[in-house]
Amino acid sequence: MERYVLRLRAADQPGIIHTMTGGIVATGGNILDSAQYSDESSGQLSVRVEFESEKDPEVIRTELVDGLARFDPIVELRRGSDRRRALIMVSKLDHCLDDLLYRYRRGELPIEIPMIVSNHEDLRSVVEAAGVPFHHIPVTAATKAAAEQELSSLVQESGADFIVLARYMQVLSDDFCARFAGRIINIHHSFLPSFKGAKPYHQAKGRGVKLIGATAHYVTADLDEGPIIEQDVVRVDHRSSAEHLVVIGRDVERKVLSRAVQLHADDRVFLSGQHTVILA
Amino acid sequence: MERYVLRLRAADQPGIIHTMTGGIVATGGNILDSAQYSDESSGQLSVRVEFESEKDPEVIRTELVDGLARFDPIVELRRGSDRRRALIMVSKLDHCLDDLLYRYRRGELPIEIPMIVSNHEDLRSVVEAAGVPFHHIPVTAATKAAAEQELSSLVQESGADFIVLARYMQVLSDDFCARFAGRIINIHHSFLPSFKGAKPYHQAKGRGVKLIGATAHYVTADLDEGPIIEQDVVRVDHRSSAEHLVVIGRDVERKVLSRAVQLHADDRVFLSGQHTVILA
Amino acid sequence: MERYVLRLRAADQPGIIHTMTGGIVATGGNILDSAQYSDESSGQLSVRVEFESEKDPEVIRTELVDGLARFDPIVELRRGSDRRRALIMVSKLDHCLDDLLYRYRRGELPIEIPMIVSNHEDLRSVVEAAGVPFHHIPVTAATKAAAEQELSSLVQESGADFIVLARYMQVLSDDFCARFAGRIINIHHSFLPSFKGAKPYHQAKGRGVKLIGATAHYVTADLDEGPIIEQDVVRVDHRSSAEHLVVIGRDVERKVLSRAVQLHADDRVFLSGQHTVILA
Amino acid sequence: MERYVLRLRAADQPGIIHTMTGGIVATGGNILDSAQYSDESSGQLSVRVEFESEKDPEVIRTELVDGLARFDPIVELRRGSDRRRALIMVSKLDHCLDDLLYRYRRGELPIEIPMIVSNHEDLRSVVEAAGVPFHHIPVTAATKAAAEQELSSLVQESGADFIVLARYMQVLSDDFCARFAGRIINIHHSFLPSFKGAKPYHQAKGRGVKLIGATAHYVTADLDEGPIIEQDVVRVDHRSSAEHLVVIGRDVERKVLSRAVQLHADDRVFLSGQHTVILA
Incomplete structure (x- = not known):
């Protein structure tokens, strides 16, 4: 199992988190730690998730980016072992x-x-x-x-x-x-x-x-x-x-x-x- | 819109978070703040979520409890205005x-x-x-x-x-x-x-x-x-x-x-x- | 025995502390706590002393003020019990x-x-x-x-x-x-x-x-x-x-x-x- | 002018501080910083003084030790430049x-x-x-x-x-x-x-x-x-x-x-x- 760190920024709206966790589940991932904040003054949703998965980063990234496309987010995915x-x-x-x-x-x-x-x-x-x-x-x-x-x-x-x-x-x-x-x-x-x-x-x-x-x-x-x-x-x-x-x-x-x-x-x-x- | 605080405890396993966020989305909820922790020593997943929804607490509770039943969690739902x-x-x-x-x-x-x-x-x-x-x-x-x-x-x-x-x-x-x-x-x-x-x-x-x-x-x-x-x-x-x-x-x-x-x-x-x- | 708090401010020069402690000893006083600071930038010596004595405050004040006169200090004496x-x-x-x-x-x-x-x-x-x-x-x-x-x-x-x-x-x-x-x-x-x-x-x-x-x-x-x-x-x-x-x-x-x-x-x-x- | 650090410990009794400051004045010293504490539970007076003087350490030590002898103190004198x-x-x-x-x-x-x-x-x-x-x-x-x-x-x-x-x-x-x-x-x-x-x-x-x-x-x-x-x-x-x-x-x-x-x-x-x- 590889550990991943996911960062996401988007204009806040309902469904982003659920879609994101869906993408993680779809690639066999298990969430270990997560935090998010919706900033009322800027309207921005910020999310950081750590999860484990056996899939390759490209597979995960594609799954997440495609699934989240309608929210137009900025998504960053990093292997935990990549510093x-x-x-x-x-x-x-x-x-x-x-x-x-x-x-x-x-x-x-x-x-x-x-x-x-x-x-x-x-x-x-x-x-x-x-x-x-x-x-x-x-x-x-x-x-x-x-x-x-x-x-x-x-x-x-x-x-x-x-x-x-x-x-x-x-x-x-x-x-x-x-x-x-x-x-x-x-x-x-x-x-x-x-x-x-x-x-x-x-x-x-x-x-x-x-x-x-x-x-x-x-x-x-x-x-x-x-x-x-x-x-x-x-x-x-x-x-x-x-x-x-x-x-x-x-x-x-x-x-x-x-x-x-x-x-x-x-x-x-x-x-x-x-x-x-x-x-x- | 009513603000809700949800607490969940369960033996950790993949899919709990996604199922839970699905239940929130299904009742028209929007997550405002969330945090979770998976304790390796006890095996317990602890989750706290704040979200907004127009639905009644009983509707939400039923949706969440039914959806999450297979994880056998302890779920507590409180209206933010209930102290x-x-x-x-x-x-x-x-x-x-x-x-x-x-x-x-x-x-x-x-x-x-x-x-x-x-x-x-x-x-x-x-x-x-x-x-x-x-x-x-x-x-x-x-x-x-x-x-x-x-x-x-x-x-x-x-x-x-x-x-x-x-x-x-x-x-x-x-x-x-x-x-x-x-x-x-x-x-x-x-x-x-x-x-x-x-x-x-x-x-x-x-x-x-x-x-x-x-x-x-x-x-x-x-x-x-x-x-x-x-x-x-x-x-x-x-x-x-x-x-x-x-x-x-x-x-x-x-x-x-x-x-x-x-x-x-x-x-x-x-x-x-x-x-x-x-x-x- | 009465407890006293003494404050003294003066332009710093050698002998002030010794003269002051002499005045305290002369009235039968025993020093319990003392601190002082000589501020190079302003040239001011600041002193705070707590001591015990059986003498009346007026006797002590006179002894101290007379003894210290050549240093032109500002002296304040307060009975510890006076708030x-x-x-x-x-x-x-x-x-x-x-x-x-x-x-x-x-x-x-x-x-x-x-x-x-x-x-x-x-x-x-x-x-x-x-x-x-x-x-x-x-x-x-x-x-x-x-x-x-x-x-x-x-x-x-x-x-x-x-x-x-x-x-x-x-x-x-x-x-x-x-x-x-x-x-x-x-x-x-x-x-x-x-x-x-x-x-x-x-x-x-x-x-x-x-x-x-x-x-x-x-x-x-x-x-x-x-x-x-x-x-x-x-x-x-x-x-x-x-x-x-x-x-x-x-x-x-x-x-x-x-x-x-x-x-x-x-x-x-x-x-x-x-x-x-x-x-x- | 040399800077000195003086430490003194003794069973507390009236007159120690005045005798000590007298010894410092007698060797042309000017006190820069001083602190003392009388510990009721142990009966010990602890004193630390920094002062300047043109005299040699042996001259100062002798003056202090002789003057304070009746209080039977432990006196340590160190040139500030000696680490x-x-x-x-x-x-x-x-x-x-x-x-x-x-x-x-x-x-x-x-x-x-x-x-x-x-x-x-x-x-x-x-x-x-x-x-x-x-x-x-x-x-x-x-x-x-x-x-x-x-x-x-x-x-x-x-x-x-x-x-x-x-x-x-x-x-x-x-x-x-x-x-x-x-x-x-x-x-x-x-x-x-x-x-x-x-x-x-x-x-x-x-x-x-x-x-x-x-x-x-x-x-x-x-x-x-x-x-x-x-x-x-x-x-x-x-x-x-x-x-x-x-x-x-x-x-x-x-x-x-x-x-x-x-x-x-x-x-x-x-x-x-x-x-x-x-x-x-």
């Missing part, structure tokens, strides 16, 4: 990368990492020591367009399903963001929408907040405005300088980004309007 | 009662409270001020059997679906526990299985723990061993005396019991072997 | 008031409540049932100045040490804020600086955040910009409507405001520049 | 070691690691890649005494101040525990006192708890009974198998052990009777 491929991008800071690689090595993150790309050489040795190919794509104002072109090619060649910006410090172009909409995850080092922009920990110190946080979100052309996937906070007090907040915040950034990557790779995150629906 | 009825029991401490009544008055807890029963008179005025009938059933070693008989009658007369022990300080008999298995919720003032038995906060102080907690569980004949519904903890330090831990702990007890009552009343808690499955 | 007096202000929402009164009745909040003031009559019966005097001061654009004058008089007559805005929905004038600087605590129903202004839960829903929060702060002429005393958050997900966020948020508001009132009443909050130092 | 030396012990599991090394490399943990000792060879390459000497001391029933003798020698030679058992799977002898009382930190993979002994995550699964945790404690001859330094928990649900709880629990173990090491190395943990006082 999502994440292309990770970094600059010089390595704390988020360190956590992703730690969980990757232990099999805690259900991903493959075909390569890690950076605009600097600093982290090459860390990456290569982990047995992952490292690509250096320097970026200047003059070369930005060419750099993004090269990056696009690498995404395609590597078969990456999504991109993780693990404290990658370059802003991506609107075109690039649009091309990979819903497929680029960024970690912002504040509890958005507080402290957008640069030096959020210094802003947090200036405001005297009692909790600092981090936010993982899909990247859109509007900086720091993309749909939020995951957030968390940690308690701080008056004794922490801005520099100390940076240190404390690293732990939250690591945790939040790894959790967002796990949710995305596990097919649990659905874009619905400007928000995410998380079927966890 | 579960909770008979609350107290002794002298009122902090859990206070929180339940606060949320009840505001409509945060989806329950009706037909009456509150106590083995003491102390809280009569608080209860009656909230507009809820108060019944005093004193309990001594000699009268315990008769007291439980009276309590059973009150449960029946009041149409209570379940019993909440909001710091009720009498141990119920094995017979009573068995009769209402899975329908009595107790709050224990420790993070079980730590500190079973009496004076758990004094035990916690003696051990020097850095977190104290509370546990809401179904009552069984084995004291403090029933299936756990909800737990939470709060951080403490060396400065708290045992008496201060009692004060701090009250907040956790209130929160944990109210959350357990909410989950149960919302039909989200399923007994599965010695554990609970929470479809939240 | 800070809190004048509470409400409008129509009662969830924060309910929590304050619950903890007040049980002795968890070290305050006296001489009266509760509201710009509406709605909560009169709740307040009077708790045995606390209720004053109605209606506020319109035309009567605002007179209303604040009446409020000032009530603060003076009641001997209130500080004012708690427990979801009081009127903006206080700059003059009033300045007059009671560091003595008015407000609860804002968002995790500031996110979602300033009106309808923060609707803003939160709009942005799709995964945590919502509340902030207790001292009131200044800059709305929602005063020094933060306490903050907390709670996890939410896509299923919560804005109206449901309002319900969930009430619990955080209650908790955060009560904690801020406790810290303030226990003399643990020090203004230092635009921030607070909490010696907890 | 506590931690000898880390591991077996085959590397998740706690990984977190300690990560924070060590970034300077987040105020320690030196003179060496890492293991009863297995498995982690040699990880340790040596971090630039830390690795010592293999195999342990069998027959060689246990000799192995502990070798370990004692290594502690002495390396100048280690304390020992960290980062999932070291051998039980230390009573003699060894007594010799290094208050200087060996262990991480237990449960929220003690729940689930003592072997396979705590399997015990937790068996009981159906809703939170799992970890406990860092000083090692004593009574297994799993030593004074607790730090604890934390994480929420789990019915979906996690015992094996999955092991994976989830690793994150809590890492966090709790690193925090305990930080508190100990920062001189903030005081043994007081069977408990710890944490002056954080």
Whole structure:
């Protein structure tokens, strides 16, 4: 028996679930876990199902797509043993990368990492020591367009399903963001929408907040405005300088980004309007 | 359109979900929310579905029960507007009662409270001020059997679906526990299985723990061993005396019991072997 | 032996602590608990000491003030048995008031409540049932100045040490804020600086955040910009409507405001520049 | 100016703090941070002070020790720039070691690691890649005494101040525990006192708890009974198998052990009777 993960999005209407479960039963499948959400504000139905079946994926896909055709859904079917491929991008800071690689090595993150790309050489040795190919794509104002072109090619060649910006410090172009909409995850080092922009920990110190946080979100052309996937906070007090907040915040950034990557790779995150629906 | 909540338990096997969704579709229903879990250790499938339909509950129930008969399931169907009825029991401490009544008055807890029963008179005025009938059933070693008989009658007369022990300080008999298995919720003032038995906060102080907690569980004949519904903890330090831990702990007890009552009343808690499955 | 709480603020310089402890020893005092913080950014030393002594407060105060005179400090001495007096202000929402009164009745909040003031009559019966005097001061654009004058008089007559805005929905004038600087605590129903202004839960829903929060702060002429005393958050997900966020948020508001009132009443909050130092 | 950390323990009595601050003032010191706690149950006063002074440590120590002699205290003085030396012990599991090394490399943990000792060879390459000497001391029933003798020698030679058992799977002898009382930190993979002994995550699964945790404690001859330094928990649900709880629990173990090491190395943990006082 093979384990499958099915994702479905459609404008909500009666009968979709029953038709879908019918397709699963028709191919000898047994549902192990399922969750769904009908978003009133966007009208979108989001469904995630895990099931077992002895049939081939193509047989199942055909059965489901044909059966559901009148609902015009977007259907994604993945063998549970096929892992999502994440292309990770970094600059010089390595704390988020360190956590992703730690969980990757232990099999805690259900991903493959075909390569890690950076605009600097600093982290090459860390990456290569982990047995992952490292690509250096320097970026200047003059070369930005060419750099993004090269990056696009690498995404395609590597078969990456999504991109993780693990404290990658370059802003991506609107075109690039649009091309990979819903497929680029960024970690912002504040509890958005507080402290957008640069030096959020210094802003947090200036405001005297009692909790600092981090936010993982899909990247859109509007900086720091993309749909939020995951957030968390940690308690701080008056004794922490801005520099100390940076240190404390690293732990939250690591945790939040790894959790967002796990949710995305596990097919649990659905874009619905400007928000995410998380079927966890 | 009427909103319905459907609960289903059965030995897991292929086809149950599809048959169930078929029954819902057949009565013109549209699924709004659904969750299920197949427990490998107990073999039990637990399902909770919310759906809308214009049909009467009896029509729907018949459709579902007939359609699903070959799976020999336990099916419960409730109109969303019909609230579960909770008979609350107290002794002298009122902090859990206070929180339940606060949320009840505001409509945060989806329950009706037909009456509150106590083995003491102390809280009569608080209860009656909230507009809820108060019944005093004193309990001594000699009268315990008769007291439980009276309590059973009150449960029946009041149409209570379940019993909440909001710091009720009498141990119920094995017979009573068995009769209402899975329908009595107790709050224990420790993070079980730590500190079973009496004076758990004094035990916690003696051990020097850095977190104290509370546990809401179904009552069984084995004291403090029933299936756990909800737990939470709060951080403490060396400065708290045992008496201060009692004060701090009250907040956790209130929160944990109210959350357990909410989950149960919302039909989200399923007994599965010695554990609970929470479809939240 | 009487228990005393001593607060001291001064521009930091060597010798203050030793002089202060000398003054305590000179009056036969024994220190039970002490904490201090020297804020580099503001240059202010904040000190809180609890000690026991058999001497009268006037003797101790004189000893301390004379001994410390060359450091030009602000010294406050309070008998531990003298509770800070809190004048509470409400409008129509009662969830924060309910929590304050619950903890007040049980002795968890070290305050006296001489009266509760509201710009509406709605909560009169709740307040009077708790045995606390209720004053109605209606506020319109035309009567605002007179209303604040009446409020000032009530603060003076009641001997209130500080004012708690427990979801009081009127903006206080700059003059009033300045007059009671560091003595008015407000609860804002968002995790500031996110979602300033009106309808923060609707803003939160709009942005799709995964945590919502509340902030207790001292009131200044800059709305929602005063020094933060306490903050907390709670996890939410896509299923919560804005109206449901309002319900969930009430619990955080209650908790955060009560904690801020406790810290303030226990003399643990020090203004230092635009921030607070909490010696907890 | 040099920064110093002073720790003091003594039977509590009036005048200790004033005498101590007098000693600091006498050597030109300025107090930056201080905390103290008088434990009623054990009668012990615990004090931690950070101060600046231009004097040499021997001058300060003499001044303090002589001045305080009549109180018969235990006084420890450390230059802030002198880091506590931690000898880390591991077996085959590397998740706690990984977190300690990560924070060590970034300077987040105020320690030196003179060496890492293991009863297995498995982690040699990880340790040596971090630039830390690795010592293999195999342990069998027959060689246990000799192995502990070798370990004692290594502690002495390396100048280690304390020992960290980062999932070291051998039980230390009573003699060894007594010799290094208050200087060996262990991480237990449960929220003690729940689930003592072997396979705590399997015990937790068996009981159906809703939170799992970890406990860092000083090692004593009574297994799993030593004074607790730090604890934390994480929420789990019915979906996690015992094996999955092991994976989830690793994150809590890492966090709790690193925090305990930080508190100990920062001189903030005081043994007081069977408990710890944490002056954080």
